[in-house]
Amino acid sequence: DAGITQSPRYKITETGRQVTLMCHQTWSHSYMFWYRQDLGHGLRLIYYSAAADITDKGEVPDGYVVSRSKTENFPLTLESATRSQTSVYFCASIDPGGNTEAFFGQGTRLTVV
Amino acid sequence: QKEVEQDPGPLSVPEGAIVSLNCTYSNSAFQYFMWYRQYSRKGPELLMYTYSSGNKEDGRFTAQVDKSSKYISLFIRDSQPSDSATYLCAMREYGNKLVFGAGTILRVKS
Numbered sequence: 486d487a488g489i490t491q492s493p494r495y496k497i498t499e500t501g502r503q504v505t506l507m508c509h510q511t512w513s514h515s516y517m518f519w520y521r522q523d524l525g526h527g528l529r530l531i532y533y534s535a536a537a538d539i540t541d542k543g544e545v546p547d548g549y550v551v552s553r554s555k556t557e558n559f560p561l562t563l564e565s566a567t568r569s570q571t572s573v574y575f576c577a578s579i580d581p582g583g584n585t586e587a588f589f590g591q592g593t594r595l596t597v598v
Numbered sequence: 599q600k601e602v603e604q605d606p607g608p609l610s611v612p613e614g615a616i617v618s619l620n621c622t623y624s625n626s627a628f629q630y631f632m633w634y635r636q637y638s639r640k641g642p643e644l645l646m647y648t649y650s651s652g653n654k655e656d657g658r659f660t661a662q663v664d665k666s667s668k669y670i671s672l673f674i675r676d677s678q679p680s681d682s683a684t685y686l687c688a689m690r691e692y693g694n695k696l697v698f699g700a701g702t703i704l705r706v707k708s
Contacts, residue, residue: 528686577696581627589641590641592641
């Protein structure tokens with residue numbers, strides 16, 4: 486199915502553990518984004534990527550690592566999870582040749598205990 | 599200072615009311631202005647998109663951009679209970695990151 490998918494949908498992990506959230510899109514959109522959503526803060530940009538092997542920091546990058554070896558995949562890794570990283574994480578992609586509409590995944594609800 | 603400011607609400611209105619949602623921004627390089635709607639436990643979906651200053655209308659929705667004041671608005675006419683959602687403004691520079699406001703929670707009471 487065409488679209489953008491995130492996995493897992495739900496994740497509980499312990500403080501200090503490494504966890505990776507996956508994002509896969511089937512359109513070959515060049516731009517991809519990772520956001521976290523917390524009450525009162527809206528969507529805050531963690532990292533974004535303009536193309537394979539090109540990534541840049543957003544507003545809240547500390548504690549996160551990204552990579553983009555292939556255009557369709559943009560995994561987000563929490564190197565050592567903390568309770569403050571409990572959030573809902575959304576991945577999105579944009580085809581800059583289109584109307585700049587961002588397409589979002591279903592979200593990953595991460596709880597760090 | 600955040601690049602995009604938006605009052606998180608919540609905003610509660612009776613059915614049939616006109617709703618006005620607003621955002622201000624500080625980055626004069628923003629060229630694309632969008633409104634997204636997000637229902638509970640779902641990802642945001644694009645509602646309106648504008649490129650230049652002025653008004654754009656789509657059914658009951660009107661998006662307004664004033665670049666000189668760095669101010670954008672979304673108006674919803676004849677609001678319905680199904681419009682109850684979180685509305686997020688978003689802005690983008692050409693070829694750059696997409697930045698969102700905090701989102702306004704809207705509740706339309708029947």
